Structures are given as structure tokens and as C-alpha cells.
Amino acid sequence: MYRTHNCGELRLENAGSEVTLAGWVQKSRKLGGMTFIDLRDRYGITQLVVPGEAPESLQEIAASLGREFVLQVTGKVVERESKNPKMPTGEIEIAVSDIRILNKAQTPPFTIEENSDGGEDLRARYRYLDLRRPPLQRALALRHRLAQEIRSYLDKEGFMEIETPYLIKSTPEGARDFVVPSRMNPGQFYALPQSPQTFKQLLMVAGYDRYFQIVRCFRDEDLRADRQPEFTQIDCEMSFVEQEDVLNTFEGMMRQMFRGALGVEIPDPLPRMSWYEAMDKYGSDKPDIRFGMTIHEVSSLVKGCGFGVFDDAEYIGAICVPDAAAWTRKEIDQLTEWVKRPQVGAKGLVYVKVNEDGSLKSSVDKFYTPEQLQALADALQAGKGDMLLLLCGPKRKTQGQLGVLRIEMGQRLGLRDPKVFAPLWVVDFPLLEWSEEDGRFYAMHHPFTAPKPEHESLFYSDRKEDLEKVCANAYDFVLNGTELGGGSIRIHEAAMQERMFEVLGIGKQEAEYKFGFIINAFKFGAPPHGGLAFGFDRVCALFGGQETIRDYIAFPKNNQGRDVMIDSPSAIDEAQLEELEISIKK
Numbered sequence: 001m002y003r004t005h006n007c008g009e010l011r012l013e014n015a016g017s018e019v020t021l022a023g024w025v026q027k028s029r030k031l032g033g034m035t036f037i038d039l040r041d042r043y044g045i046t047q048l049v050v051p052g053e054a055p056e057s058l059q060e061i062a063a064s065l066g067r068e069f070v071l072q073v074t075g076k077v078v079e080r081e082s083k084n085p086k087m088p089t090g091e092i093e094i095a096v097s098d099i100r101i102l103n104k105a106q107t108p109p110f111t112i113e114e115n116s117d118g119g120e121d122l123r124a125r126y127r128y129l130d131l132r133r134p135p136l137q138r139a140l141a142l143r144h145r146l147a148q149e150i151r152s153y154l155d156k157e158g159f160m161e162i163e164t165p166y167l168i169k170s171t172p173e174g175a176r177d178f179v180v181p182s183r184m185n186p187g188q189f190y191a192l193p194q195s196p197q198t199f200k201q202l203l204m205v206a207g208y209d210r211y212f213q214i215v216r217c218f219r220d221e222d223l224r225a226d227r228q229p230e231f232t233q234i235d236c237e238m239s240f241v242e243q244e245d246v247l248n249t250f251e252g253m254m255r256q257m258f259r260g261a262l263g264v265e266i267p268d269p270l271p272r273m274s275w276y277e278a279m280d281k282y283g284s285d286k287p288d289i290r291f292g293m294t295i296h297e298v299s300s301l302v303k304g305c306g307f308g309v310f311d312d313a314e315y316i317g318a319i320c321v322p323d324a325a326a327w328t329r330k331e332i333d334q335l336t337e338w339v340k341r342p343q344v345g346a347k348g349l350v351y352v353k354v355n356e357d358g359s360l361k362s363s364v365d366k367f368y369t370p371e372q373l374q375a376l377a378d379a380l381q382a383g384k385g386d387m388l389l390l391l392c393g394p395k396r397k398t399q400g401q402l403g404v405l406r407i408e409m410g411q412r413l414g415l416r417d418p419k420v421f422a423p424l425w426v427v428d429f430p431l432l433e434w435s436e437e438d439g440r441f442y443a444m445h446h447p448f449t450a451p452k453p454e455h456e457s458l459f460y461s462d463r464k465e466d467l468e469k470v471c472a473n474a475y476d477f478v479l480n481g482t483e484l485g486g487g488s489i490r491i492h493e494a495a496m497q498e499r500m501f502e503v504l505g506i507g508k509q510e511a512e513y514k515f516g517f518i519i520n521a522f523k524f525g526a527p528p529h530g531g532l533a534f535g536f537d538r539v540c541a542l543f544g545g546q547e548t549i550r551d552y553i554a555f556p557k558n559n560q561g562r563d564v565m566i567d568s569p570s571a572i573d574e575a576q577l578e579e580l581e582i583s584i585k586k
Helices: 056-064 120-125 134-156 197-205 243-262 275-282 329-339 370-379 395-412 453-459 494-503 508-522 536-543 574-580
Strands: 018-031 034-041 044-050 070-079 092-103 179-181 189-191 210-218 230-239 272-274 315-321 350-354 360-362 387-393 423-427 432-435 440-443 474-479 482-489 529-535
Touching: 018 044, 018 092, 034 056, 034 070, 034 092, 044 056, 056 092, 134 210, 134 243, 134 536, 197 210, 197 230, 197 508, 197 529, 230 243, 230 536, 243 423, 243 474, 243 482, 243 529, 243 536, 272 275, 275 395, 275 423, 315 395, 329 395, 350 370, 360 370, 387 395, 453 494, 474 529, 482 536, 494 508, 529 536
Parallel strands: 044 092, 272 423
Antiparallel strands: 018 034, 018 070, 034 044, 070 092, 179 189, 210 230, 230 529, 315 387, 350 360, 350 387, 423 474, 432 440, 474 482, 482 529
8 A cells, every 4th residue: 555644634642653655745845954845635734854864865865855746655653843733733743764756746837835826727727736736625525525415315305316318409498509410310419418407307207206416517608707618417306296395305405515514504494585576675586685785666765856867767776885975986986987887787876975974965966955865865774874876777677787786885895705604595486588689488497497376377378468477486596696506396288388388489390399209208197396406516616605616626617618728629630520521611
């Protein structure tokens, strides 16, 4: 064996033991006649010492060591004279009697430390070196622990882990598919699954009433820090259930994950909020409820006072920012420019300050009396030192802008502590979204989501106004302003599924061609069923207190969808193209 112990487990009680360790040289330093070496593996760091009286051959080897050399060392565990309380192994060191260099190493292009001096692009190119760093090791260890908690819980709940295919048929809706040419079927293509949605429903038809899978999914979409072209879902489905059964089951799973991986207890039961309430109060269907600053409609308080911008607006909303009245005009002007950015899209910003002496100051003073401004402040329960921020425009658009502004202010004021967890369920989404541009409805979730039972009569109406009122039997799990997962009770009757395709403008022939397999399956006794999927990479990132998911994926892509370490995607040679009967358009 190359080692008797790892570099993180030896303690003072091991003093006197003869041990063998193996790992990488973190650093080496010579003090007087002695050489000290920090040896690292993924379990920790142990200090080695080569004493001045050691044989010359051993001292020469110690002197030749560079960073990231791979070593096997043998020696005796001894108590350190200068202990390091910051290291778990800080009370001991190894008095080395033998060093064997297993592999020399070039000097790495960046430091393998807690905080590296390498930029993001450089570390991505040498990802295998970046993965040696403690933050990434902790991230992947957390991912592993969470996966174990998931499997443990779902196994106890009677779920079976079943794999579904990666080479499937391209279907409409959602993001673009990644496609794979078929050599055996020239001119035809597989698609990589955006999710196993249809397959898990077919498993319910097949009688496997509790299915799960921690599965890779693929979407060809524009990327940002929290998106990857390939990502992992915790994919689950259950038969003979209603919405309440699904929510209770997966609340339990999240509770075990928090408890097992972080030692954190979350509320039991979790709060629930309708989509409409979330939009009205938070301007988002994934509200961050760690802090207040909720949105209030103030149209009735500020309209009809001669300020044309408000008088002509469909909706006026406001948030109350605590302890912000001391902001300077310059800071408010900068915030106004911030809300005008395309990412927010507001045309301007109105403020009302409640000064420490109780007086009020506003950017629209000339249109409103002090009494009118006081009524506005009272409506939002603004106290001394607070500041109101107002936006106006179309209702849902303005609420969304206020939601973005609310999150920004929460961030600036330090109200979004990553160590505080505030999960909830968002329910009662609209089933359908109307596109003015396309003149048709789209599914808010996906075309297999069932309407709420009490809205079925509206679902079969031919009136657009009725269809817009239909709520989906759907739910999202939201944590700290991020949607971690979502799902629905599914359509399980062929007639209702055909009606959904009709509402979405998918003709019978197209539906039969693209979804005939599942429509036909429903005709053979599909049970009532429902489920959900969690974004596992995002779960890991939020549990780890991070905003982005890349550190929780061993080999991620960059914002252009490239793996710069292996230089992928790349061209393929002409012989492969000919075999696939594909030509590249110049």
C-alpha cells in the first residue's frame, strides 16, 4: 500500500506510530538545518520535517522538492513544538525517515491554495489542477453528500432508480435540442433529452409507481453563470397522488438534505404562496423571503395629482427601503440610471425620503402636498430614515422591475445572507401564457401539465379570457430567490392531452408524429400521476452558499459553451462526415 493514513487524520494520540503517507507537496521551506514540507491530499495537510541530522541523501531529496511533486513518505508521528490550531493535524508532524518521489511536477500556472492567483480562464484550462484546491474539493464533497441523502431518503420512501435513454426524439416547446446524427439512419437525428419528462410518465403507465433518477439533461440555450448546456436533475415521478402528496414527500426529502448535509432545520411545514401573491408582493415567481421590502400598489394614492407620468400609468408600485434616507442625490441618480438598464427596463425612478426629523423630501415634491406624501409613507409603514422607491407602467412588467430593484437593494443592504435559508412552495401558476407576437398560447410549464380540477370547465372553453384564468396543478420549490425545482400533476387522459395540444396550436398530425407514443400509452390505462424535478447543480450551489454552479460541477463549460481544457466543441474529420452523410455549409 502507498499509505497507511491520509493527510488529514493523524492526531496527537497517534504520536509514536510509524506511518506512511502519500500526496502532493503544498510547500517546502528550510529553517536552519531542518526542512519542513506540507504534504496535501483531499483529506487535509500534514507537516513533515526532515531534521538536520538526517542522512545527506535524504536531505538532498528534500531540498530538490518542488510544488505539486507527488511523494510517498515514511516516518514517525511526533508532537509539534509550535502547534498550529488552524489545522486539524496542527498538533503533530512526521519526522521523516524516507522520501520516495513518485512523480515530479512542473511548476503549476497558478497557486493551489484556498484563494488562487489564477484567473477564471486560466483555471478552467487547467481544471484538473483547480480541482485540487480546497474550495472545489469541499464543493464536490458537498455534492456527493447531498446525492447520498437523496438516494437514502427516496429509497426509504419506496422509489426505484431507473435510467432513461439519452438518445431520443426531438420534440417542440422549451429550449433548443442538441441533436446527434444517426449513422445507421442517414439524414435522421436523435436529440439529447432536455428532461426525461415523457419517459417518466411512461414509467407510470408501466406501473412503476415511484421513480427517481439523478440524471443528465441537455439544453442548447444561451449561457450565464448559473446555466450549463448539460446539467443534472433530481427527477421524480409518483402514481396515484394529488398535489398535497407530492409536496409532503419532497418537503421531507429537502428536510433530510438540509439536516444531513448542513445540520440545518427548515420550517415544518414550509410556507406556500400563490403565483399571483408572489408577483404582487415580490415581483417574481421565485421570491426571496429572507427580507421584507415587499411591493405595494400605490396607484390610488398618487394618481390624479397632476404628475402626468403617474396619471397616465396603468400601475404604480413602491417598495420601502430601510435606513436609506441618508442616500445622496448622486447615489439616487446612479440608482435611477441602474433601473434604466436593459436588464431592468424602467423609464425612471421616483423617490420619497422620510428624514430623521420626520419631514419628507421627494423628487416629485411640486406635484404632491406633504399630507399626500405622508399618506404614501404611512401606507408602506415607512419610518424615520426610510426611503420609498416608485416605478410605474404596465402591471406585470412594472412588478417585475420592482422585483429586480428589491433584490438589488437587498443585496446592497446585506439582507441576503447565504447562510440563512428561507424555502417555500409557489403554487397555482397560470396554465398558459399568451404570446401577442405569435398570437397563440404557450404552456407555462410544459404541455403535459394538468389544469387544476376546479378549472377544467374553463380549460375546455373556446374563449381566450377563460383560458387565461386557468391555473395549473403545478408547484415550484423556491429557496432564497432561486427556483430549485418544479413540477406538476400530469395530464393522464388521452382526451385532455389532445385538448392541450389543440390549445397550444399543435395539430393532430403534428401531435401524433411527435407525441403519438405517449398519447397512445394513455389509452391503455394511465394512472393519475405527478412529480417534479430539482436542479441538482443549483441545489448544491445554494447549500454551499454560492451564487454560481460551476464550482459544483467537476468539468463545466464556459459562457460560450466551450470546455477550454479539452478544446471542445471541435471540428470532426471529413471521413466521419462522409460516414454520417453530412456536409458542412461554408
